[in-house]
Amino acid sequence: MSHVNATLTPRTRLRLARLIVDQGWTCAAAAKMFMVAAKTARKWAERYRAEGIAGMADRSSRPHRSPTKTLPGVVRRIVRLRWRHRLGPVQIAGRLGVAASTVHAVLVRCRINRLSRIDRVTGEPLRRYEHDHPGSLIHVDVTKFGNIPDGGGWRYLGKQQGDKNKAATALRTGRTAKGHPNIGTAFVHTVIDDHSRTAYAEIHTDEKAATATGVLQRAVAWFADHGVTVERVLSDNGSCYRSFAWRDTCTALGITHKRTRPYRPQTNGKIERFHRTLADGWAYARFYDSTNQRNTALPGWLHFYNHHRAHSAIGGRPPVSRLTNVPGHHS
Numbered sequence: 001m002s003h004v005n006a007t008l009t010p011r012t013r014l015r016l017a018r019l020i021v022d023q024g025w026t027c028a029a030a031a032k033m034f035m036v037a038a039k040t041a042r043k044w045a046e047r048y049r050a051e052g053i054a055g056m057a058d059r060s061s062r063p064h065r066s067p068t069k070t071l072p073g074v075v076r077r078i079v080r081l082r083w084r085h086r087l088g089p090v091q092i093a094g095r096l097g098v099a100a101s102t103v104h105a106v107l108v109r110c111r112i113n114r115l116s117r118i119d120r121v122t123g124e125p126l127r128r129y130e131h132d133h134p135g136s137l138i139h140v141d142v143t144k145f146g147n148i149p150d151g152g153g154w155r156y157l158g159k160q161q162g163d164k165n166k167a168a169t170a171l172r173t174g175r176t177a178k179g180h181p182n183i184g185t186a187f188v189h190t191v192i193d194d195h196s197r198t199a200y201a202e203i204h205t206d207e208k209a210a211t212a213t214g215v216l217q218r219a220v221a222w223f224a225d226h227g228v229t230v231e232r233v234l235s236d237n238g239s240c241y242r243s244f245a246w247r248d249t250c251t252a253l254g255i256t257h258k259r260t261r262p263y264r265p266q267t268n269g270k271i272e273r274f275h276r277t278l279a280d281g282w283a284y285a286r287f288y289d290s291t292n293q294r295n296t297a298l299p300g301w302l303h304f305y306n307h308h309r310a311h312s313a314i315g316g317r318p319p320v321s322r323l324t325n326v327p328g329h330h331s
Contacts, residue, residue: 007036008044013056016041017048070106074098078106130195134323135228137194137258139271140216140235142207145283147183147291156287186291188298189215190278192271193228196322197314198306199274203295209243216246220253226323232256236268281305 008016016034019025020041031041047055074096081092089103096103107113131137146153149169154162163181170181187207191200200219204211220230233255235241241259250257260267282301288294310316 008034008040010056010058013044014048014053017044017056020045021048070098070102075106075110078103079110079112082107082112132195134193134196134198135223135230137232137234138219138223138230139192139194139268140212140219140233140241141190141268141271141275142212142238142240143188143190143275143278145186145188145279147186148288148294149183150290152287152289155284183291186295187211188278190271190274191215191219192274193223193319194234194270196228197270197274197311197319198223198226198228198323199302199319201278201298201302203298207238207240209240209245212240212243213245213249216249217253220255226320228323230255232258234258234260234268236260236265237262277305281309 012034016030016036019030019033020027027041027045028038030045031038034041044056077096078092078098081087081095087095089100089107092103093100104113149162149165150172151157151165151168152162153165157165166183167181169183173183184205187204189202189204189207189212192198200222202215202218204215216233223230230253233250235246235257237259240246241257247257265272281304282298283294285301288297305319307318307320309318311319314322
């Protein structure tokens with residue numbers, strides 16, 4: 001593509017060349033008409049004679065040879081030090097005896113100039129993906145939050161008062177484990193659309209197969225109400241997702257089930273990141289004096305997340321903006 005200040009575009013070059021080649025204008029006269037140098041007019045005329053209309057297109061300005069380009073062996077050593085030791089350009093330059101600017105240029109070219117683009121566990125560059133339309137893939141998972149004792153928990157009241165409230169709640173509900181108060185765990189079953197990041201969640205007391213399949217059925221129906229047809233589902237290797245009930249439910253719904261590679265939660269990274277947002281925005285966002293109060297706040301927060309919260313991964317827009325058939329959304 002021609003730059004914004006270019007005098008000649010491909011179409012204008014063609015007009016210039018045709019005046020010279022087809023109509024017999026001199027290069028000087030044609031150049032004067034188009035306010036360019038005669039040398040430029042001659043160049044486009046010669047290219048038109050040799051290649052025709054195709055010769056008017058832009059060409060890369062990249063040189064055929066780069067004799068001062070960093071050697072491949074040095075590039076490999078720079079990348080190896082970046083991956084294995086997370087070193088910066090100055091440290092790598094000191095070890096290899098090259099300029100820091102050269103190291104930085106190599107890191108930029110390899111797209112590992114920012115450590116946020118490198119997987120913390122493997123040191124490999126992050127490979128991000130996104131399906132091209134809503135419903136092409138949904139992610140499912142379960143995250144756990146400890147129940148809140150009556151009167152509030154330790155995060156806001158401190159450990160001493162929190163333990164007292166926990167003991168009183170366990171005594172009231174009759175739940176103890178080996179003499180210790182146990183007020184239970186909330187299992188939040190979450191579903192998120194890969195393309196739009198639209199989320200669905202339910203709170204349950206377990207993560208068994210019957211519960212997980214019920215959540216999937218209701219989530220698919222919820223997405224259908226928003227104009228989204230679910231085609232695939234991605235889960236980890238939890239027992240509920242390896243069950244026959246889960247397999248049969250996916251078959252009945254016409255959904256292809258995929259599982260992540262063992263010990264690679266990064267594959268399901270979108271929903272793992274959503275869990276962190278869920279914790280910060282809902283579970284630990286404010287003081288709750290009971291589990292029921294926190295549970296009651298979840299639907300309202302999900303509406304805010306889907307309809308109003310700006311999402312950095314989709315251009316600062318709310319997830320619902322990527323759904324094309326939401327009732328009333330375009331009114």
